[in-house]
Amino acid sequence: MSLSSNKLSGILPSSIGNFTSLEELQLNNNSFYGELPLTLRNCSSLIVLDLGENGFSGSIPRWIGDLPLALLRLHQNMFSDRIPSQLCQMSGLQIVDFGNNHLSGPIPRCFGNLSGMFLDKDGMPWFETSMMQVIKGRELEFTTTLKLLANMDLSMNNLVGSIPKEITNLSGLRGLNLSHNHLTGNIPENISGLKSLESLDLSMNQLSGIIPQGISGLNYLSHFNLSYNNLSGRIPTGNQLRTLDDPSSSYLGNSELCGIPLPRNCSGDEKSQPPTTIGHREEREGVDLEKIWFYMAIMSGYATGLWGVIGVLVLKKTWRYACFQFVETVNDKVLLAIALGVARLKNYIN
Structure with a gap:
């Protein structure tokens, strides 16, 4: 029925x-x-x-x-x-x-x-x-x-x-x-x-x-x-x-x-778990940030030193003349050394 x-x-x-x-x-x-x-x-x-x-x-x-x-x-x-x-x-x-x-x-x-x-x-x-x-x-x-x-x-x-x-x-x-x-x-x-x-x-x-x-x-x-x-x-x-x-x-x-498939690890699993992708990304970002700060510090120091020298030469006329005279003296000595080297090379060849 x-x-x-x-x-x-x-x-x-x-x-x-x-x-x-x-x-x-x-x-x-x-x-x-x-x-x-x-x-x-x-x-x-x-x-x-x-x-x-x-x-x-x-x-x-x-x-x-x-x-x-x-x-x-x-x-x-x-x-x-x-x-x-x-x-x-x-x-x-x-x-x-x-x-x-x-x-x-x-x-x-x-x-x-x-x-x-x-x-x-x-x-x-x-x-x-x-x-x-x-x-x-x-x-x-x-x-x-x-x-x-x-x-x-x-x-x-x-x-x-x-x-x-x-x-x-x-x-x-x-x-x-x-x-x-x-x-x-x-x-x-x-x-x-x-x-x-x-x-x-x-x-x-x-x-x-x-x-x-x-x-x-x-x-x-x-x-x-x-x-x-x-x-x-x-x-x-x-x-x-x-x-x-x-x-x-x-x-x-x-x-x-x-435990798997949940995101919550069991006690003792943390050390055996490989670093996650997020962890890699955060670590890489930290290293990149340190490099940026390192190079910025170098550039800042270089710029400070360069402008310090240029500022002194601009403000001190006597220092500026002394600097130019030093550069000319060094330049003459370098050119003279080159000329002597060339002459000795020619004599050696002959």
Whole structure:
């Protein structure tokens, strides 16, 4: 049953529970509101449930964990309270999309047991269906590749606490978005266990500590955002992290982070860093300025001495005559020496 993208409104009728053989229910992008009817649990064959972009409210029912769901999308509603741990009973769950709601409390640790997000999982039954998912920072429509997608979006809620280390067991997870929450603590040390991860967004939280080096080992990572947290220390290096578009934007708002690609050096890096182009230019400009002042000083001294001599000769008539007489005497002696030299040269030749 697909009734998505219409103008349907009102509460979801309890008669929906009469469709006990229903395997797919898509009511997204309408104007439904209110709580989910208890009779929906009678749809015991339901594998795809998409209620996104509506006004559903209240808690996420615990009985949803009794359904054999593979795709559960509640994106952009008004669900509140905690995420029930009963959801972890759905071993085949591949997509958990609760983004843009009012959920609170911690992320259930048992999410690490969702075997539908493991690499060696059995494939879900095939459906001629499609679903919108935010991954790699964009909202994309998945159709033929939906069967292969494993994605978890808990963004834009009021979740608190730390990121469970158990979540790193999800080796087949391709997208993880926990942004715009109130998460604290460190990024799990074993995050390299998310071997298939292509998109990771932990921005707009209160995470602290260092960035684990294991992030550089996520070989498929193409979208990465840790901005606006309280992270510190050296940024890990790795070939995959260098391929990201505008990598420096991934670390904005973390004033204690240092190292490439940020302009802030880590402690001990200053001595090993080669001089920058700006430094070369400033040094060269300093040398040129010293040369200019040196030559100006020489020229000033020469001009002062020259004008001092000329000034004395102009003002002192007797000194002027004595100077001219000295020049004439020297000139005569030089000419006489030249003449004698020439005569001796001629005699030597003859």
